[in-house]
Amino acid sequence: MTVLVVYESMYGNTHRIAEAIGRGLTEGGVPAEVRSTAEAQRHPPGAGDVLVVGAPTHGHGLSRENSREQAMRDASRHHLDVDGSATGPGVREWLAALDAQGGRATAFDTRVKGPAMLTGRASQKIVRALEEHRYELVAEPESFLVTMGNELVPGEEERAVAWGRGLAAAL
Numbered sequence: 001m002t003v004l005v006v007y008e009s010m011y012g013n014t015h016r017i018a019e020a021i022g023r024g025l026t027e028g029g030v031p032a033e034v035r036s037t038a039e040a041q042r043h044p045p046g047a048g049d050v051l052v053v054g055a056p057t058h059g060h061g062l063s064r065e066n067s068r069e070q071a072m073r074d075a076s077r078h079h080l081d082v083d084g085s086a087t088g089p090g091v092r093e094w095l096a097a098l099d100a101q102g103g104r105a106t107a108f109d110t111r112v113k114g115p116a117m118l119t120g121r122a123s124q125k126i127v128r129a130l131e132e133h134r135y136e137l138v139a140e141p142e143s144f145l146v147t148m149g150n151e152l153v154p155g156e157e158e159r160a161v162a163w164g165r166g167l168a169a170a171l
C-alpha cells in the first residue's frame, strides 16, 4: 500500500502541512510519498494507492486560475515567498483530469483562522471530487490554519504530524 499526499500551495503553507502529514504517516508505520500536483500529474496514483489531497482555501473553496493569479499579484505586493510548486495545476484541475476508479482517500486544506462557515473549506470540495471518482473516505477532512499574514498559526505543523499519525492508525 502506498499513501500519496498530493498538495497545491501558493505560499508554502499547504506544502509544509503536506510534508508534516507525510512525516506523521511514516512515524505511524505507513510510509508516505508527498507530491505536488505537477509531480502527481507526471507520476499518477496507481490502483490501491491511498490519496491524501490538500489545497489552500481560495474564494471559500478550491482555487481557480484567476485566484492563483490574484495570489501571485498579492505575493509581489506583500513580499510573500512563492512556493516552488505554485505554477503547477490546482487540485481542482488535477482531480478533474485524474484517471482513477476509486480506492481510499481523505482531504485537508489550509484556511484563515476563523469560523469555517465564514472562511469556507477547500477540503469539502476535494471530498466531493474524490467521491465523484468513487473514492471512499478513510478519515474526516481536516483544516490547518494560517494567519491573515499567510503564516501557519503556531502549533499547526505539529497538529498535522499528529493527524498523519492518526491516519496511519486508521489505515
Ligand SMILES: Cc1cc2nc3c(=O)[nH]c(=O)nc-3n(C[C@H](O)[C@H](O)[C@H](O)COP(=O)(O)O)c2cc1C
Pocket (backbone or CB within 6 Å): 008, 009, 010, 011, 012, 013, 014, 015, 056, 057, 058, 059, 060, 061, 067, 068, 070, 071, 074, 110, 111, 112, 113, 119, 120, 146, 150
Ligand atoms: C485569492 C485568494 C483567495 C482566498 N480566499 C480565502 C477564503 O475564501 N477563505 C480563507 O479562509 N482563506 C482564503 N485565502 C487565504 C488562503 O487560504 C491562504 O493564503 C492559504 O491557506 C495559504 O496556503 P498556501 O501558503 O499553501 O498558499 C485566500 C487567499 C487568496 C490568495
